[in-house]
Amino acid sequence: MGRSPCCDENNLKKGPWTPEEDQKLIDYIQKHGHGSWRALPKLAGLKRCGKSCRLRWTNYLRPDIKRGKFSEEEENTILHLHSILGNKWSAIAGHLPGRTDNEIKNYWNTHLKKRLIQMGIDPMTHQPKTDLFSCLPQLIALANLKELLEQTQLTHNLQYLNNLLQQPSVIANNSELADALNMTNLMPTNQEPNPYFSKNFPKELDQKKVEMSNFFHVENTTVLGGSQPLQQQVTLMNAQNKDDCEVVGLCQMGLVSDKSSSSTWNPLPSMMDTSGGNNTNSQENSTTISYGGGHGGGDGGVGSYKWPDFLFDDSFLEENLEEIC
DNA sequence: AATACCCGCAACCGCCACTCG
DNA sequence: GCGAGTGGCGGTTGCGGGTAT
Known part of the structure:
Protein backbone atom coordinates (compact mmCIF):
# COMPACT_ATOMS: atom_id res chain seq x y z
CA MET A 1 0.00 0.00 0.00
CA GLY A 2 0.95 3.67 0.01
CA ARG A 3 4.18 3.88 -1.85
CA SER A 4 4.08 3.92 -5.56
CA PRO A 5 6.63 1.85 -7.36
CA CYS A 6 9.25 4.09 -8.78
CA CYS A 7 12.03 4.24 -11.28
CA ASP A 8 14.05 1.44 -9.78
CA GLU A 9 11.51 -1.03 -11.09
CA ASN A 10 11.27 -2.38 -14.63
CA ASN A 11 14.60 -0.91 -15.72
CA LEU A 12 13.12 2.53 -15.87
CA LYS A 13 15.57 5.25 -16.75
CA LYS A 14 16.82 7.75 -14.21
CA GLY A 15 18.95 10.84 -14.39
CA PRO A 16 18.98 13.79 -16.75
CA TRP A 17 16.39 13.96 -19.48
CA THR A 18 17.43 13.98 -23.10
CA PRO A 19 15.93 16.39 -25.63
CA GLU A 20 14.24 13.43 -27.30
CA GLU A 21 12.55 12.42 -24.08
CA ASP A 22 11.48 15.99 -23.46
CA GLN A 23 9.96 16.19 -26.90
CA LYS A 24 8.07 12.94 -26.45
CA LEU A 25 6.65 14.16 -23.17
CA ILE A 26 5.69 17.54 -24.59
CA ASP A 27 4.08 16.02 -27.63
CA TYR A 28 2.06 13.58 -25.62
CA ILE A 29 0.79 16.08 -23.07
CA GLN A 30 -0.06 18.63 -25.74
CA LYS A 31 -2.15 16.03 -27.54
CA HIS A 32 -3.72 14.16 -24.66
CA GLY A 33 -3.06 16.05 -21.47
CA HIS A 34 -1.17 14.29 -18.76
CA GLY A 35 -4.13 12.28 -17.49
CA SER A 36 -2.81 9.62 -15.17
CA TRP A 37 0.85 10.25 -14.58
CA ARG A 38 1.32 6.61 -13.80
CA ALA A 39 0.03 5.55 -17.18
CA LEU A 40 1.61 8.38 -19.12
CA PRO A 41 5.16 7.06 -19.64
CA LYS A 42 3.96 3.91 -21.30
CA LEU A 43 1.50 5.75 -23.50
CA ALA A 44 4.08 8.34 -24.43
CA GLY A 45 6.77 5.77 -25.13
CA LEU A 46 9.01 6.83 -22.30
CA LYS A 47 11.06 4.55 -20.09
CA ARG A 48 10.49 6.74 -17.09
CA CYS A 49 8.28 6.47 -14.07
CA GLY A 50 5.22 8.68 -13.84
CA LYS A 51 6.65 10.62 -11.03
CA SER A 52 9.72 11.52 -13.02
CA CYS A 53 7.53 12.62 -15.94
CA ARG A 54 5.38 14.78 -13.69
CA LEU A 55 8.40 16.46 -12.15
CA ARG A 56 9.99 17.06 -15.50
CA TRP A 57 6.80 18.60 -16.83
CA THR A 58 5.90 20.73 -13.83
CA ASN A 59 9.42 21.95 -13.11
CA TYR A 60 10.84 22.36 -16.56
CA LEU A 61 8.72 21.70 -19.61
CA ARG A 62 5.48 23.44 -18.75
CA PRO A 63 4.95 26.22 -21.29
CA ASP A 64 4.06 28.86 -18.71
CA ILE A 65 7.28 28.52 -16.79
CA LYS A 66 9.29 31.67 -16.41
CA ARG A 67 13.04 31.15 -16.59
CA GLY A 68 15.84 33.46 -15.64
CA LYS A 69 16.74 35.63 -12.74
CA PHE A 70 14.32 36.47 -10.01
CA SER A 71 13.20 40.06 -10.01
CA GLU A 72 13.38 42.29 -6.96
CA GLU A 73 9.63 41.96 -6.54
CA GLU A 74 9.87 38.22 -6.69
CA GLU A 75 12.65 38.15 -4.13
CA ASN A 76 10.69 40.36 -1.82
CA THR A 77 7.62 38.20 -2.25
CA ILE A 78 9.58 35.07 -1.42
CA LEU A 79 11.08 36.66 1.68
CA HIS A 80 7.74 37.96 2.79
CA LEU A 81 5.87 34.74 2.21
CA HIS A 82 8.61 32.64 3.72
CA SER A 83 8.48 34.71 6.88
CA ILE A 84 4.81 33.85 7.09
CA LEU A 85 4.57 30.38 5.60
CA GLY A 86 7.98 28.90 6.23
CA ASN A 87 9.15 26.20 3.82
CA LYS A 88 5.79 25.89 2.09
CA TRP A 89 7.33 26.18 -1.33
CA SER A 90 4.26 25.22 -3.27
CA ALA A 91 2.23 27.84 -1.42
CA ILE A 92 4.88 30.43 -2.12
CA ALA A 93 5.05 29.37 -5.74
CA GLY A 94 1.32 29.97 -5.96
CA HIS A 95 2.01 33.67 -5.55
CA LEU A 96 4.73 33.76 -8.16
CA PRO A 97 3.28 33.05 -11.58
CA GLY A 98 5.60 31.03 -13.76
CA ARG A 99 7.87 29.99 -10.94
CA THR A 100 7.94 26.44 -9.62
CA ASP A 101 8.23 25.38 -6.04
CA ASN A 102 11.46 23.60 -6.87
CA GLU A 103 12.96 26.69 -8.40
CA ILE A 104 11.94 28.84 -5.46
CA LYS A 105 13.28 26.28 -3.04
CA ASN A 106 16.59 26.17 -4.84
CA TYR A 107 16.79 29.94 -5.01
CA TRP A 108 16.07 30.20 -1.33
CA ASN A 109 18.70 27.64 -0.38
CA THR A 110 21.41 29.01 -2.64
CA HIS A 111 20.85 32.75 -2.41
CA LEU A 112 18.31 34.16 -0.01
CA LYS A 113 19.09 31.91 2.92
CA LYS A 114 22.79 32.64 2.70
CA ARG A 115 22.12 36.31 2.42
CA LEU A 116 19.99 36.38 5.54
CA ILE A 117 22.62 34.43 7.44
CA GLN A 118 25.28 36.90 6.40
CA MET A 119 23.02 39.67 7.59
CA GLY A 120 22.86 38.03 10.98
CA ILE A 121 19.26 37.01 10.54
CA ASP A 122 17.97 33.58 11.30
CA PRO A 123 16.54 32.37 7.97
CA MET A 124 13.93 30.28 9.69
CA THR A 125 12.55 32.83 12.12
CA HIS A 126 13.47 35.95 10.14
CA GLN A 127 14.61 37.42 13.41
CA PRO A 128 18.08 38.62 14.34
CA LYS A 129 20.22 35.84 15.62
CA THR A 130 20.72 35.67 19.35
CA ASP A 131 23.62 33.32 19.06
C1' DA B 1 47.54 22.87 -18.44
C1' DA B 2 46.01 20.06 -14.87
C1' DT B 3 43.82 19.44 -10.72
C1' DA B 4 41.00 20.61 -6.79
C1' DC B 5 37.35 22.88 -5.02
C1' DC B 6 32.95 25.29 -4.94
C1' DC B 7 28.34 26.27 -6.22
C1' DG B 8 23.87 26.06 -8.56
C1' DC B 9 20.34 23.41 -10.14
C1' DA B 10 17.86 19.40 -11.97
C1' DA B 11 16.35 15.29 -10.40
C1' DC B 12 15.42 11.81 -7.01
C1' DC B 13 13.67 10.02 -2.56
C1' DG B 14 10.54 9.29 0.94
C1' DC B 15 6.68 10.75 3.32
C1' DC B 16 1.98 12.48 3.59
C1' DA B 17 -2.71 13.52 2.15
C1' DC B 18 -6.39 12.68 -0.66
C1' DT B 19 -9.57 9.87 -3.44
C1' DC B 20 -11.98 5.94 -4.61
C1' DG B 21 -13.84 1.32 -4.49
C1' DG C 1 -14.04 2.37 8.02
C1' DC C 2 -10.25 0.45 5.55
C1' DG C 3 -6.72 -0.25 2.25
C1' DA C 4 -4.78 0.56 -2.33
C1' DG C 5 -3.47 3.82 -5.63
C1' DT C 6 -2.01 8.28 -6.89
C1' DG C 7 -0.49 13.03 -6.74
C1' DG C 8 1.96 16.43 -4.32
C1' DC C 9 5.36 18.32 -1.31
C1' DG C 10 9.75 19.19 1.05
C1' DG C 11 14.39 17.53 1.86
C1' DT C 12 18.42 15.87 -0.14
C1' DT C 13 21.71 14.34 -3.56
C1' DG C 14 24.95 14.45 -7.10
C1' DC C 15 26.27 16.06 -11.63
C1' DG C 16 28.32 19.54 -14.33
C1' DG C 17 30.09 24.03 -15.07
C1' DG C 18 32.86 27.69 -13.27
C1' DT C 19 36.65 29.32 -10.55
C1' DA C 20 40.82 29.05 -7.86
C1' DT C 21 45.30 27.10 -7.10
Whole structure:
Protein backbone atom coordinates (compact mmCIF):
# COMPACT_ATOMS: atom_id res chain seq x y z
CA MET A 1 0.00 0.00 0.00
CA GLY A 2 0.95 3.67 0.01
CA ARG A 3 4.18 3.88 -1.85
CA SER A 4 4.08 3.92 -5.56
CA PRO A 5 6.63 1.85 -7.36
CA CYS A 6 9.25 4.09 -8.78
CA CYS A 7 12.03 4.24 -11.28
CA ASP A 8 14.05 1.44 -9.78
CA GLU A 9 11.51 -1.03 -11.09
CA ASN A 10 11.27 -2.38 -14.63
CA ASN A 11 14.60 -0.91 -15.72
CA LEU A 12 13.12 2.53 -15.87
CA LYS A 13 15.57 5.25 -16.75
CA LYS A 14 16.82 7.75 -14.21
CA GLY A 15 18.95 10.84 -14.39
CA PRO A 16 18.98 13.79 -16.75
CA TRP A 17 16.39 13.96 -19.48
CA THR A 18 17.43 13.98 -23.10
CA PRO A 19 15.93 16.39 -25.63
CA GLU A 20 14.24 13.43 -27.30
CA GLU A 21 12.55 12.42 -24.08
CA ASP A 22 11.48 15.99 -23.46
CA GLN A 23 9.96 16.19 -26.90
CA LYS A 24 8.07 12.94 -26.45
CA LEU A 25 6.65 14.16 -23.17
CA ILE A 26 5.69 17.54 -24.59
CA ASP A 27 4.08 16.02 -27.63
CA TYR A 28 2.06 13.58 -25.62
CA ILE A 29 0.79 16.08 -23.07
CA GLN A 30 -0.06 18.63 -25.74
CA LYS A 31 -2.15 16.03 -27.54
CA HIS A 32 -3.72 14.16 -24.66
CA GLY A 33 -3.06 16.05 -21.47
CA HIS A 34 -1.17 14.29 -18.76
CA GLY A 35 -4.13 12.28 -17.49
CA SER A 36 -2.81 9.62 -15.17
CA TRP A 37 0.85 10.25 -14.58
CA ARG A 38 1.32 6.61 -13.80
CA ALA A 39 0.03 5.55 -17.18
CA LEU A 40 1.61 8.38 -19.12
CA PRO A 41 5.16 7.06 -19.64
CA LYS A 42 3.96 3.91 -21.30
CA LEU A 43 1.50 5.75 -23.50
CA ALA A 44 4.08 8.34 -24.43
CA GLY A 45 6.77 5.77 -25.13
CA LEU A 46 9.01 6.83 -22.30
CA LYS A 47 11.06 4.55 -20.09
CA ARG A 48 10.49 6.74 -17.09
CA CYS A 49 8.28 6.47 -14.07
CA GLY A 50 5.22 8.68 -13.84
CA LYS A 51 6.65 10.62 -11.03
CA SER A 52 9.72 11.52 -13.02
CA CYS A 53 7.53 12.62 -15.94
CA ARG A 54 5.38 14.78 -13.69
CA LEU A 55 8.40 16.46 -12.15
CA ARG A 56 9.99 17.06 -15.50
CA TRP A 57 6.80 18.60 -16.83
CA THR A 58 5.90 20.73 -13.83
CA ASN A 59 9.42 21.95 -13.11
CA TYR A 60 10.84 22.36 -16.56
CA LEU A 61 8.72 21.70 -19.61
CA ARG A 62 5.48 23.44 -18.75
CA PRO A 63 4.95 26.22 -21.29
CA ASP A 64 4.06 28.86 -18.71
CA ILE A 65 7.28 28.52 -16.79
CA LYS A 66 9.29 31.67 -16.41
CA ARG A 67 13.04 31.15 -16.59
CA GLY A 68 15.84 33.46 -15.64
CA LYS A 69 16.74 35.63 -12.74
CA PHE A 70 14.32 36.47 -10.01
CA SER A 71 13.20 40.06 -10.01
CA GLU A 72 13.38 42.29 -6.96
CA GLU A 73 9.63 41.96 -6.54
CA GLU A 74 9.87 38.22 -6.69
CA GLU A 75 12.65 38.15 -4.13
CA ASN A 76 10.69 40.36 -1.82
CA THR A 77 7.62 38.20 -2.25
CA ILE A 78 9.58 35.07 -1.42
CA LEU A 79 11.08 36.66 1.68
CA HIS A 80 7.74 37.96 2.79
CA LEU A 81 5.87 34.74 2.21
CA HIS A 82 8.61 32.64 3.72
CA SER A 83 8.48 34.71 6.88
CA ILE A 84 4.81 33.85 7.09
CA LEU A 85 4.57 30.38 5.60
CA GLY A 86 7.98 28.90 6.23
CA ASN A 87 9.15 26.20 3.82
CA LYS A 88 5.79 25.89 2.09
CA TRP A 89 7.33 26.18 -1.33
CA SER A 90 4.26 25.22 -3.27
CA ALA A 91 2.23 27.84 -1.42
CA ILE A 92 4.88 30.43 -2.12
CA ALA A 93 5.05 29.37 -5.74
CA GLY A 94 1.32 29.97 -5.96
CA HIS A 95 2.01 33.67 -5.55
CA LEU A 96 4.73 33.76 -8.16
CA PRO A 97 3.28 33.05 -11.58
CA GLY A 98 5.60 31.03 -13.76
CA ARG A 99 7.87 29.99 -10.94
CA THR A 100 7.94 26.44 -9.62
CA ASP A 101 8.23 25.38 -6.04
CA ASN A 102 11.46 23.60 -6.87
CA GLU A 103 12.96 26.69 -8.40
CA ILE A 104 11.94 28.84 -5.46
CA LYS A 105 13.28 26.28 -3.04
CA ASN A 106 16.59 26.17 -4.84
CA TYR A 107 16.79 29.94 -5.01
CA TRP A 108 16.07 30.20 -1.33
CA ASN A 109 18.70 27.64 -0.38
CA THR A 110 21.41 29.01 -2.64
CA HIS A 111 20.85 32.75 -2.41
CA LEU A 112 18.31 34.16 -0.01
CA LYS A 113 19.09 31.91 2.92
CA LYS A 114 22.79 32.64 2.70
CA ARG A 115 22.12 36.31 2.42
CA LEU A 116 19.99 36.38 5.54
CA ILE A 117 22.62 34.43 7.44
CA GLN A 118 25.28 36.90 6.40
CA MET A 119 23.02 39.67 7.59
CA GLY A 120 22.86 38.03 10.98
CA ILE A 121 19.26 37.01 10.54
CA ASP A 122 17.97 33.58 11.30
CA PRO A 123 16.54 32.37 7.97
CA MET A 124 13.93 30.28 9.69
CA THR A 125 12.55 32.83 12.12
CA HIS A 126 13.47 35.95 10.14
CA GLN A 127 14.61 37.42 13.41
CA PRO A 128 18.08 38.62 14.34
CA LYS A 129 20.22 35.84 15.62
CA THR A 130 20.72 35.67 19.35
CA ASP A 131 23.62 33.32 19.06
CA LEU A 132 26.70 35.17 20.19
CA PHE A 133 29.07 32.77 18.55
CA SER A 134 27.62 33.59 15.18
CA CYS A 135 28.47 37.22 15.85
CA LEU A 136 32.10 36.46 16.49
CA PRO A 137 33.46 38.36 13.50
CA GLN A 138 31.65 41.43 14.69
CA LEU A 139 33.02 40.97 18.18
CA ILE A 140 36.52 40.64 16.83
CA ALA A 141 36.05 43.93 15.05
CA LEU A 142 34.99 45.44 18.32
CA ALA A 143 38.10 43.99 19.88
CA ASN A 144 40.20 45.81 17.32
CA LEU A 145 38.40 48.98 18.19
CA LYS A 146 39.00 48.34 21.80
CA GLU A 147 42.75 48.22 21.42
CA LEU A 148 42.77 51.68 20.00
CA LEU A 149 40.24 53.02 22.38
CA GLU A 150 42.35 51.97 25.29
CA GLN A 151 44.26 55.23 25.06
CA THR A 152 41.10 57.20 25.60
CA GLN A 153 38.37 57.45 28.08
CA LEU A 154 36.21 55.54 25.68
CA THR A 155 37.92 52.44 26.97
CA HIS A 156 35.73 52.51 29.98
CA ASN A 157 32.73 51.75 27.89
CA LEU A 158 34.25 48.63 26.55
CA GLN A 159 34.77 47.66 30.13
CA TYR A 160 31.02 47.77 30.41
CA LEU A 161 30.74 45.53 27.39
CA ASN A 162 33.27 43.20 28.85
CA ASN A 163 31.38 43.07 32.08
CA LEU A 164 28.25 42.21 30.24
CA LEU A 165 30.01 39.47 28.37
CA GLN A 166 31.23 38.12 31.67
CA GLN A 167 27.73 37.51 32.89
CA PRO A 168 27.11 33.81 33.40
CA SER A 169 23.99 33.95 31.29
CA VAL A 170 26.03 35.25 28.41
CA ILE A 171 29.02 33.01 28.59
CA ALA A 172 27.28 29.91 29.82
CA ASN A 173 27.34 27.19 27.24
CA ASN A 174 29.61 29.26 25.07
CA SER A 175 33.02 28.01 26.05
CA GLU A 176 34.22 28.26 22.48
CA LEU A 177 33.13 31.85 22.41
CA ALA A 178 34.85 32.56 25.69
CA ASP A 179 38.06 31.11 24.28
CA ALA A 180 37.71 33.15 21.17
CA LEU A 181 37.11 36.31 23.13
CA ASN A 182 40.17 35.64 25.20
CA MET A 183 42.16 35.24 22.03
CA THR A 184 40.99 38.63 20.84
CA ASN A 185 41.92 40.22 24.10
CA LEU A 186 38.40 41.47 24.54
CA MET A 187 37.96 39.95 27.93
CA PRO A 188 38.36 42.43 30.73
CA THR A 189 41.30 42.71 32.98
CA ASN A 190 39.45 45.09 35.21
CA GLN A 191 36.06 43.86 36.35
CA GLU A 192 35.05 47.15 37.89
CA PRO A 193 32.37 48.88 35.88
CA ASN A 194 33.25 52.47 35.28
CA PRO A 195 30.40 54.87 35.95
CA TYR A 196 32.27 57.71 34.38
CA PHE A 197 31.16 57.25 30.90
CA SER A 198 27.43 57.16 31.09
CA LYS A 199 27.33 60.48 32.91
CA ASN A 200 30.40 62.37 31.79
CA PHE A 201 30.83 61.76 28.14
CA PRO A 202 33.01 64.60 26.92
CA LYS A 203 30.92 67.21 25.19
CA GLU A 204 33.56 67.88 22.56
CA LEU A 205 32.97 64.42 21.27
CA ASP A 206 29.35 65.07 20.48
CA GLN A 207 30.03 65.82 16.85
CA LYS A 208 32.25 62.80 16.53
CA LYS A 209 29.60 60.71 18.11
CA VAL A 210 27.33 61.66 15.27
CA GLU A 211 29.97 60.72 12.74
CA MET A 212 30.58 57.39 14.35
CA SER A 213 26.89 56.86 14.67
CA ASN A 214 26.43 57.49 10.99
CA PHE A 215 29.17 55.05 10.24
CA PHE A 216 27.98 52.22 12.38
CA HIS A 217 24.25 52.49 12.53
CA VAL A 218 22.04 50.22 10.50
CA GLU A 219 18.52 51.33 10.29
CA ASN A 220 15.67 48.93 10.25
CA THR A 221 15.56 47.62 6.76
CA THR A 222 12.46 47.04 4.79
CA VAL A 223 12.91 44.22 2.37
CA LEU A 224 9.43 42.91 2.07
CA GLY A 225 7.93 45.31 -0.31
CA GLY A 226 7.32 47.70 2.51
CA SER A 227 4.92 45.40 4.20
CA GLN A 228 7.11 44.03 6.89
CA PRO A 229 10.27 45.38 8.40
CA LEU A 230 13.05 42.90 8.39
CA GLN A 231 15.31 43.57 11.28
CA GLN A 232 18.83 44.00 10.16
CA GLN A 233 20.30 43.96 13.58
CA VAL A 234 22.69 41.47 14.91
CA THR A 235 21.54 41.24 18.44
CA LEU A 236 24.19 41.13 21.08
CA MET A 237 22.90 38.54 23.46
CA ASN A 238 20.46 39.99 25.92
CA ALA A 239 21.20 43.58 25.03
CA GLN A 240 18.23 43.97 22.78
CA ASN A 241 16.96 47.40 23.52
CA LYS A 242 18.13 50.86 24.15
CA ASP A 243 18.14 50.40 27.89
CA ASP A 244 20.45 47.49 27.62
CA CYS A 245 22.51 49.53 25.30
CA GLU A 246 22.92 52.14 27.96
CA VAL A 247 24.06 49.51 30.39
CA VAL A 248 26.78 48.62 28.01
CA GLY A 249 27.51 52.25 27.39
CA LEU A 250 27.73 51.91 23.66
CA CYS A 251 25.06 54.47 22.98
CA GLN A 252 27.08 57.10 24.74
CA MET A 253 30.16 55.94 22.96
CA GLY A 254 28.52 56.72 19.72
CA LEU A 255 29.06 53.25 18.45
CA VAL A 256 25.36 53.04 17.87
CA SER A 257 22.68 55.54 17.24
CA ASP A 258 20.71 56.72 20.16
CA LYS A 259 17.38 56.61 18.42
CA SER A 260 14.83 56.33 21.10
CA SER A 261 12.06 56.08 18.56
CA SER A 262 13.53 52.93 17.17
CA SER A 263 11.93 49.79 18.46
CA THR A 264 15.01 47.79 17.75
CA TRP A 265 18.57 48.59 18.09
CA ASN A 266 21.87 47.46 16.70
CA PRO A 267 24.85 47.33 18.96
CA LEU A 268 27.24 46.39 16.22
CA PRO A 269 28.60 47.96 13.09
CA SER A 270 26.69 47.32 9.95
CA MET A 271 27.54 44.69 7.44
CA MET A 272 28.06 45.86 3.93
CA ASP A 273 27.52 44.68 0.46
CA THR A 274 30.94 43.57 -0.62
CA SER A 275 30.02 41.94 -3.83
CA GLY A 276 30.86 44.95 -5.92
CA GLY A 277 29.39 45.75 -9.27
CA ASN A 278 30.30 42.57 -11.04
CA ASN A 279 27.93 40.32 -9.24
CA THR A 280 25.92 38.84 -11.99
CA ASN A 281 23.32 37.43 -9.78
CA SER A 282 20.97 39.96 -8.37
CA GLN A 283 22.66 43.10 -7.43
CA GLU A 284 19.72 45.27 -8.20
CA ASN A 285 17.27 42.68 -7.16
CA SER A 286 17.72 42.74 -3.51
CA THR A 287 17.03 44.50 -0.30
CA THR A 288 17.55 48.11 0.38
CA ILE A 289 19.94 48.80 3.14
CA SER A 290 20.67 52.05 4.80
CA TYR A 291 24.08 52.84 6.14
CA GLY A 292 23.89 55.52 8.66
CA GLY A 293 21.86 58.64 9.01
CA GLY A 294 22.28 60.65 5.87
CA HIS A 295 23.85 58.12 3.61
CA GLY A 296 20.72 56.35 2.61
CA GLY A 297 20.49 53.00 0.99
CA GLY A 298 20.88 53.81 -2.61
CA ASP A 299 24.50 52.94 -2.89
CA GLY A 300 24.24 49.68 -4.63
CA GLY A 301 22.21 46.68 -3.83
CA VAL A 302 22.81 43.81 -1.55
CA GLY A 303 24.51 40.82 -2.93
CA SER A 304 26.85 39.66 -0.25
CA TYR A 305 26.69 41.03 3.23
CA LYS A 306 29.57 40.99 5.50
CA TRP A 307 31.56 43.31 7.57
CA PRO A 308 33.77 45.49 5.51
CA ASP A 309 37.36 44.38 5.62
CA PHE A 310 38.55 47.80 6.55
CA LEU A 311 36.85 47.40 9.90
CA PHE A 312 39.49 44.84 10.66
CA ASP A 313 42.28 47.02 9.45
CA ASP A 314 44.30 48.64 12.19
CA SER A 315 45.48 51.45 10.00
CA PHE A 316 41.93 52.39 9.19
CA LEU A 317 40.94 52.35 12.79
CA GLU A 318 43.95 54.35 13.85
CA GLU A 319 43.27 56.94 11.26
CA ASN A 320 39.63 57.36 12.07
CA LEU A 321 39.81 57.05 15.79
CA GLU A 322 42.57 59.58 15.93
CA GLU A 323 40.23 61.98 14.27
CA ILE A 324 37.45 61.08 16.60
CA CYS A 325 39.35 61.12 19.83
C1' DA B 1 47.54 22.87 -18.44
C1' DA B 2 46.01 20.06 -14.87
C1' DT B 3 43.82 19.44 -10.72
C1' DA B 4 41.00 20.61 -6.79
C1' DC B 5 37.35 22.88 -5.02
C1' DC B 6 32.95 25.29 -4.94
C1' DC B 7 28.34 26.27 -6.22
C1' DG B 8 23.87 26.06 -8.56
C1' DC B 9 20.34 23.41 -10.14
C1' DA B 10 17.86 19.40 -11.97
C1' DA B 11 16.35 15.29 -10.40
C1' DC B 12 15.42 11.81 -7.01
C1' DC B 13 13.67 10.02 -2.56
C1' DG B 14 10.54 9.29 0.94
C1' DC B 15 6.68 10.75 3.32
C1' DC B 16 1.98 12.48 3.59
C1' DA B 17 -2.71 13.52 2.15
C1' DC B 18 -6.39 12.68 -0.66
C1' DT B 19 -9.57 9.87 -3.44
C1' DC B 20 -11.98 5.94 -4.61
C1' DG B 21 -13.84 1.32 -4.49
C1' DG C 1 -14.04 2.37 8.02
C1' DC C 2 -10.25 0.45 5.55
C1' DG C 3 -6.72 -0.25 2.25
C1' DA C 4 -4.78 0.56 -2.33
C1' DG C 5 -3.47 3.82 -5.63
C1' DT C 6 -2.01 8.28 -6.89
C1' DG C 7 -0.49 13.03 -6.74
C1' DG C 8 1.96 16.43 -4.32
C1' DC C 9 5.36 18.32 -1.31
C1' DG C 10 9.75 19.19 1.05
C1' DG C 11 14.39 17.53 1.86
C1' DT C 12 18.42 15.87 -0.14
C1' DT C 13 21.71 14.34 -3.56
C1' DG C 14 24.95 14.45 -7.10
C1' DC C 15 26.27 16.06 -11.63
C1' DG C 16 28.32 19.54 -14.33
C1' DG C 17 30.09 24.03 -15.07
C1' DG C 18 32.86 27.69 -13.27
C1' DT C 19 36.65 29.32 -10.55
C1' DA C 20 40.82 29.05 -7.86
C1' DT C 21 45.30 27.10 -7.10
